[in-house]
Amino acid sequence: MEVLKVNNLKKYYGSNNNITKALNNISFTVNDNEFLAIMGASGSGKTTLLNTISTIDTVTSGNIIINGIDITNLNEEELSNFRKENLGFVFQDFNLLDTLTIKENIALSLIINKEDKTKIDNLVLDISKKLGISDILNKYPYEVSGGQKQRCACARALINSPKLILADEPTGALDSRNARVLLETFKEMNEELKATILMVTHDAFSASFASRVLFIKDGKIFNEIIKGKKTRGEFYDEIIDVLTLLGGDIK
Amino acid sequence: MLFKLSMGNAKRSVKDYLIYIVTITIAFSLMFSFNLISNSKDILDLADMMKNFRIAMIFVSLIVCFVLGFLINYMIKFIFKRRSKEFGLFLLLGISKKDISLMFILENLILGFISLVLSFFVGILLSTIISSIILNIFNAPYLVKLPTDYLVPILLSLGYFLLIYLVVLLLTKRRIKCLKIHDLLYLDSHNEKSKVTKRKSIVTFIISLILVIGGLLIFNNEFKGVGIEPDTLLVMLSIIMLIMGIYLFISSFADFLLSFVLKHKSLKYTKDNLFVIRQFNAKVKTMKKSLGTLSLLITLTLVSLTFSLMFNEIFDIQIDMSAPYDVTIIDDEENFDKYINHIKQEYEIEEVFTYHEYFNDVNYVNDNLSYDYQGWRGKDTYLRLSDYNKLLELKGRNPITLDEDEYYIHSSSSVYDGIVDIEDKLKTIKIGDKTLKLKDVTSLYYTSSWSYGNGFVIVVPDNIVNNLKSESDTLVVDTKEETKEELNNELLNILDDDICETDPETGATYCYASANVFVKGYYMAMNKSVMTIMDFTLFYLAFIFTVVTGTIIAVQSINDAITYKKYYDTLNKLGLSKRTILKTVRKQLLVYFLFPVILPFIINFSISTSLNHIFAPFLASNVSYLSFIFLSSGLFLVIYLIYYLVSYFSFKRCLEY
Ligand SMILES: Nc1ncnc2c1ncn2[C@@H]1O[C@H](COP(=O)(O)OP(=O)(O)OP(=O)(O)O)[C@@H](O)[C@H]1O
Ligand SMILES: [Mg+2]
Numbered sequence: 055m056e057v058l059k060v061n062n063l064k065k066y067y068g069s070n071n072n073i074t075k076a077l078n079n080i081s082f083t084v085n086d087n088e089f090l091a092i093m094g095a096s097g098s099g100k101t102t103l104l105n106t107i108s109t110i111d112t113v114t115s116g117n118i119i120i121n122g123i124d125i126t127n128l129n130e131e132e133l134s135n136f137r138k139e140n141l142g143f144v145f146q147d148f149n150l151l152d153t154l155t156i157k158e159n160i161a162l163s164l165i166i167n168k169e170d171k172t173k174i175d176n177l178v179l180d181i182s183k184k185l186g187i188s189d190i191l192n193k194y195p196y197e198v199s200g201g202q203k204q205r206c207a208c209a210r211a212l213i214n215s216p217k218l219i220l221a222d223e224p225t226g227a228l229d230s231r232n233a234r235v236l237l238e239t240f241k242e243m244n245e246e247l248k249a250t251i252l253m254v255t256h257d258a259f260s261a262s263f264a265s266r267v268l269f270i271k272d273g274k275i276f277n278e279i280i281k282g283k284k285t286r287g288e289f290y291d292e293i294i295d296v297l298t299l300l301g302g303d304i305k
Numbered sequence: 306m307l308f309k310l311s312m313g314n315a316k317r318s319v320k321d322y323l324i325y326i327v328t329i330t331i332a333f334s335l336m337f338s339f340n341l342i343s344n345s346k347d348i349l350d351l352a353d354m355m356k357n358f359r360i361a362m363i364f365v366s367l368i369v370c371f372v373l374g375f376l377i378n379y380m381i382k383f384i385f386k387r388r389s390k391e392f393g394l395f396l397l398l399g400i401s402k403k404d405i406s407l408m409f410i411l412e413n414l415i416l417g418f419i420s421l422v423l424s425f426f427v428g429i430l431l432s433t434i435i436s437s438i439i440l441n442i443f444n445a446p447y448l449v450k451l452p453t454d455y456l457v458p459i460l461l462s463l464g465y466f467l468l469i470y471l472v473v474l475l476l477t478k479r480r481i482k483c484l485k486i487h488d489l490l491y492l493d494s495h496n497e498k499s500k501v502t503k504r505k506s507i508v509t510f511i512i513s514l515i516l517v518i519g520g521l522l523i524f525n526n527e528f529k530g531v532g533i534e535p536d537t538l539l540v541m542l543s544i545i546m547l548i549m550g551i552y553l554f555i556s557s558f559a560d561f562l563l564s565f566v567l568k569h570k571s572l573k574y575t576k577d578n579l580f581v582i583r584q585f586n587a588k589v590k591t592m593k594k595s596l597g598t599l600s601l602l603i604t605l606t607l608v609s610l611t612f613s614l615m616f617n618e619i620f621d622i623q624i625d626m627s628a629p630y631d632v633t634i635i636d637d638e639e640n641f642d643k644y645i646n647h648i649k650q651e652y653e654i655e656e657v658f659t660y661h662e663y664f665n666d667v668n669y670v671n672d673n674l675s676y677d678y679q680g681w682r683g684k685d686t687y688l689r690l691s692d693y694n695k696l697l698e699l700k701g702r703n704p705i706t707l708d709e710d711e712y713y714i715h716s717s718s719s720v721y722d723g724i725v726d727i728e729d730k731l732k733t734i735k736i737g738d739k740t741l742k743l744k745d746v747t748s749l750y751y752t753s754s755w756s757y758g759n760g761f762v763i764v765v766p767d768n769i770v771n772n773l774k775s776e777s778d779t780l781v782v783d784t785k786e787e788t789k790e791e792l793n794n795e796l797l798n799i800l801d802d803d804i805c806e807t808d809p810e811t812g813a814t815y816c817y818a819s820a821n822v823f824v825k826g827y828y829m830a831m832n833k834s835v836m837t838i839m840d841f842t843l844f845y846l847a848f849i850f851t852v853v854t855g856t857i858i859a860v861q862s863i864n865d866a867i868t869y870k871k872y873y874d875t876l877n878k879l880g881l882s883k884r885t886i887l888k889t890v891r892k893q894l895l896v897y898f899l900f901p902v903i904l905p906f907i908i909n910f911s912i913s914t915s916l917n918h919i920f921a922p923f924l925a926s927n928v929s930y931l932s933f934i935f936l937s938s939g940l941f942l943v944i945y946l947i948y949y950l951v952s953y954f955s956f957k958r959c960l961e962y
Binding site: 105108109111130134135139141154210 | 316317390391398399400404486
């Protein structure tokens, strides 16, 4: 079953004489329980694509259908509810609030939307155990490590069991060890919690944790490879091959 | 939870924007203390005129509300901008805009409310200090006493507080409603990008100079001297030109300066000039409108301070003009003992002097004087030279001399022009069979108690008055102690009814009651009230304007420290010593702080010079206004300097040097 379907998506910036075609007719689908990575050179349109899907940005034309709902047709209030029920976000910088404990950060949206207290507690405990952060729940963000913060951000993204988790360069601010832990967390989220993940990255190592990689160039889809039964190492080599083909400044 | 979040954020804001919280607390405290004082019976009973204090304070409080509203609105916008990412995240998490604005509003209300509550305590303290100053001005005994009537002042303060926050929060709510997530998440990446070309900025700069100079010239032209009625429309025009000029100057000066420095290599590569100017230019571009408003506020501050200082001196001189002697009474000579006996009961008398006013059959001055300058008496008043010299001596002035065939006119400055106009007709006058030549006309140090019902006196040699009729007699008493306000009424009660005159033709009776007694203490009390009310209101306003300006510039610069910390760290790693960096920081802050002040100083100087054309006749000297300009600028700069220092030390702390 498809969770996300993107149809002839176009996003132009600027006006009249000075148009940037950030997304130029992109179509693809993401199935339930898939872990999709999107790669491309700097300026190829990755963030723009993620922003349109996450309803942060509007589209110029085309459709984005998530869980059967075309989000390009929703008004602001409907979008707000839609995000709450269907989407989870993990950013490059963790975006945790300093004034709240880790626990409160994870449960923020539930608390503000006045969910039942014991239910919230159970959900937080449940998710933080799975992500290995249950012992730091009462600390404040400035008291924990970068990796822990990012896992906290993951927990926040997962807490309302969203249909789709969107991540823009989630390992960007982490060192390689913490990055690896996070990517493994993503993999677990995908395999054990059955989460559907869409991750933007420019890093082949990160992409090799995904089950499918989509390459974009100049706002268009350039190539697509699927992991299938390959090991992570083999998949990594294959990604590197495509990147060489793609040319450009990707490591 | 919403409340907890708001609370946490409010706490954080207190830490990050301490200077802002302190400023509004001080502002609210002043507001409350003036509410307390203007409602205090002790103060209102000081003099009759003091009743106006309350009305003046309500009026001023409304202006203060407006300015504080500007500050608070500015700060809320500022805090919001700095936290835009956080609010973007809230939106992403599916939290509704309504909840977000509720939370933000709540947190600002908490901050405001803390300031308000604190201000009640600080305000009481301030009010006792200010009361003691006022009581001291009136020479009234002062006991350290806490205010007693709190209800009205508290309600007033609360009312002003709600007024400010209601408006500001409504604005905030509307602002949040219009925001898009994308804008919030990427707000800090696109600063106000103004695509002003170099050419255009130079043109704007020149236009701004033309507006300012033109405005000042028109203003100057309208206030040429005493008696020339300024054209309201032209004055308005000049003020509008000045306001527009200030805004345009602020928005174009930074570009002008930058292109100037870029053009001159010697400036460009000297030390850190380029860096400082570039930073300054970027900064000014993002806050043109606010800086323009601040510049306007500073202008108002300086002008009103200078103005109030000028008025103080005018009032002092006014007392000298209307009641230079402790007691002056115009009545029949036979009654004088009654007055003297009464005065003796309370005061020690140093000197008593009586003289007569004389009248001629022909009124040379009054009959020719144009209607605008005429007093109600309609008859020319003559004084004997020796009496006149004695009056001058009592005032501490030098006597004059007259030849046998000369006479002399001393008029008030308001009648002076009228007399000069008819000088031709006054070249010679006839008294009895004697002809006298006019020696001179002067208006310096005139005293209105000399002549009752006229704006001038004619001084003639002593023996001439034998040909004149004497009508009223004047008693001048010099007491050792300062006279009190009440003495005026006490003496009035002794006055006989015979100051009433019955017109033989119509049979109507005219009484000129109070004008026949001039007690210095009474005039001083009256003038003190006006002065106190004016000084305190103007200084209060000036203070608020100054702290608001200081706060906004300080907050902006401290924010720079946070934003550019990495940048300074890099400079340090590149080999610049911390000392050199701090020197650059000082220079940078100096430019920020001085920039909005330059124009106001020039405008204040020019406007005060223009006003001096009108006030100079009432001031001690033609140039005494310069000292007022100096004093007002100094007062402003002292407070401003505090904000500069606070900014510098916060900056230093942020950089962890
Ligand atoms: N707000 C904007 N206004 C105008 N052009 C934009 C805007 N945002 C992005 N672009 C342009 O759209 C194109 C795609 O940008 P995007 O941010 O999606 O790239 P990216 O693939 O995420 O790059 P990176 O790997 O560097 O993050 C770029 O050419 C960029 O300059
Ligand atoms: Mg990007």
